[in-house]
Amino acid sequence: MEQLQVKVAEEAEFRVAGEPRITSPQGFTASGLHVGIKRKRKDLGLIACEVPATAAAVYTMNTYQAAPLRVTREGLAMEGKMQAMIVNSGNANACTGARGLEDAKAMQREAAQWLNIPEHRVGVASTGVIGETLPMDRIQPGIPELVKQLDSAGHDSFCQSILTTDTRIKTVEVRLTVDGREVRVAGAAKGSGMIHPRMATMLAFINTDAAIEAPVLQSLLRQVTDETFNMITVDGDCSTNDMVSVMASGLAGNEPLTPDHPQWPAYYQAFSYVARELAQLIARDGEGATRLVEVVVTGGETREGARRAAKAVVGSSLVKTAVFGADPNWGRILTALGYSGARFHPDRVDLYIGSICVVHQGCPVSGVEELAKEALVQDPARIELNLNQGEAEATAWGCDLTYDYVRINASYRT
């Protein structure tokens, strides 16, 4: 049996699954195959639900939205339900014009036929190189096999099939009790470059067996995404293919969850935990990264200001290289804060690296360089800025900038 850890949140309690599976919530199966989009590794995956699931999704704000996102959005708009999600890696099907749209629709149609469900209940996602058309002659024949292999044990195959430059699969699962029933929320995600989400993020798929209405699910997803996936950055580049989608099978049998439900806080916390952990897994596995960087801003005048400040610091190339070099160069951190657009008084700022206070009320603290250096080599490397200006807080996650980021991206296609 798998191991369950107990996680006590502020106002709620949920358990974190030691062996998370995207197929763990009731009703879900998954599969993943190699069909030849990539040279060797799995490149086509499917999640299916035995019932039409209530669904929601958020998409990239990039003007170039990849074809599969459009197909998914149009399908979802029809009845707010989804019953399957087909995903390929190795090719983003972005900037591919009318042909790209046809291909995304063909993936949707083909999967629907073999699953024997309406087309509009199939979501489509793609990730990989931009500007090349999909090898449909390889994808199409793989779809019946993909459907055939659907299984609750298909978790690993699916998670592998969505990776590009990722070095590991990214998956999280939590369980909680709602109306006396066990409810599960499980997610899988992929990174790991072109990561700087705005209003949505990289590919992430969340399954839950909770009963919840579509509008509630959509607003839950939007709010949680804003605090989690939208707070990570790897390289400042906001992709054409970012999407987070969620399917809720309702098979747990709870009363439908709404903000008025007594267990809403617990579910919100559990859902949020899954999203935050996935977001951190993406940041930690950023291209070439050696470790996760967490930037916490407290005491902000406004939440937007705190968010900007946290994202500016975590996204600064000079902060990222300083973390890589274990150089507690707090001047670079304050500089990024200074150009973030957040309002603050320089002489009120406290800056911590790990638990070491390196700047107090705007003045450097002497004799702490070595301690700060030790704190900076921890994983995660944690930077906290207290603006002492108000009550607003925000946390952002990123990674260090290393030789390997350059190596990976100077030779991605060639």
Place this chain on the structure above:
Amino acid sequence: MEQLQVKVAEEAEFRVAGEPRITSPQGFTASGLHVGIKRKRKDLGLIACEVPATAAAVYTMNTYQAAPLRVTREGLAMEGKMQAMIVNSGNANACTGARGLEDAKAMQREAAQWLNIPEHRVGVASTGVIGETLPMDRIQPGIPELVKQLDSAGHDSFCQSILTTDTRIKTVEVRLTVDGREVRVAGAAKGSGMIHPRMATMLAFINTDAAIEAPVLQSLLRQVTDETFNMITVDGDCSTNDMVSVMASGLAGNEPLTPDHPQWPAYYQAFSYVARELAQLIARDGEGATRLVEVVVTGGETREGARRAAKAVVGSSLVKTAVFGADPNWGRILTALGYSGARFHPDRVDLYIGSICVVHQGCPVSGVEELAKEALVQDPARIELNLNQGEAEATAWGCDLTYDYVRINASYRT
């Protein structure tokens, strides 16, 4: 005698000096010394004018403005004149609190005393590590020697004294005829990291012997900066110390230049040329860079949109690594355009790498990969996007992102 090239601009004519000197405009001398802020290289420099020069300056928009900028601004506000600029490298005197302000004032006061001019006519600039106080015990004794060495041959020493991670000095000079008199405009600048100017830029000093009133000079500087220094990026980090200042001695004896002067267009073009060339020199010598990247956006709906688009593309880590790897990965270029915030229709966009059209009306052009690759290894690597949406244009400059950028910044202080 030095060699002069003829440069014909759209509506004006000026000559580019083959051996540019910051001291070439009438009235200016300069010097540079090693006083021990840096280990070996020159680190203290001075420009002086034999008469009180009409002056103007623009400063970083970072909330943390270094102490010397405040001292310069306050001095300049008193009568719009400057007669000297003292600069140190190796230490930014930024985030140094009250002590930093005292030190900057001491530099100003000391230079004024030895030059025998009012304090407020001395500008101060610093560049280097943030958050450490200046070694005034080394700087102060150097100032009389610096004043003593002032000479029209001091050009090289001054230019060397302002460098940090720069690999070369950056200097440009042009000459033109105004009212039958020869007028000269010469500038010196330094980069080369933490470069992402907003409303001002890295340190750049421009000398001219033109007669021009302070308000006209200030508005000229602001407008030209916006089209030149504010259009470069190395790493997206906007420094605490950015400043461009200009001194106009008036010794050329022309009628004061205003937009109504018949030779205003010529002077504007000449001045703009100096600023643009300095900006490009900074971008080309970006930390670790192997070459200059020029991004031209045409056919924009608005100028602001075109500017955003050009800056997003030139600042994209993925575009920068693709240039380093000579990978004509146009998907990354369109992606950056897509998140820039510029308004455009994806199916109208034309994209050129060098002179090679790789995307026409939103569709990839086939069979041009090799040609595009060849174009991308040129210096400068030139990327042009025609949005076919309107008349607005903008050009931005940057550099590729290389292993050396990471090396330099992972070990800057340690």
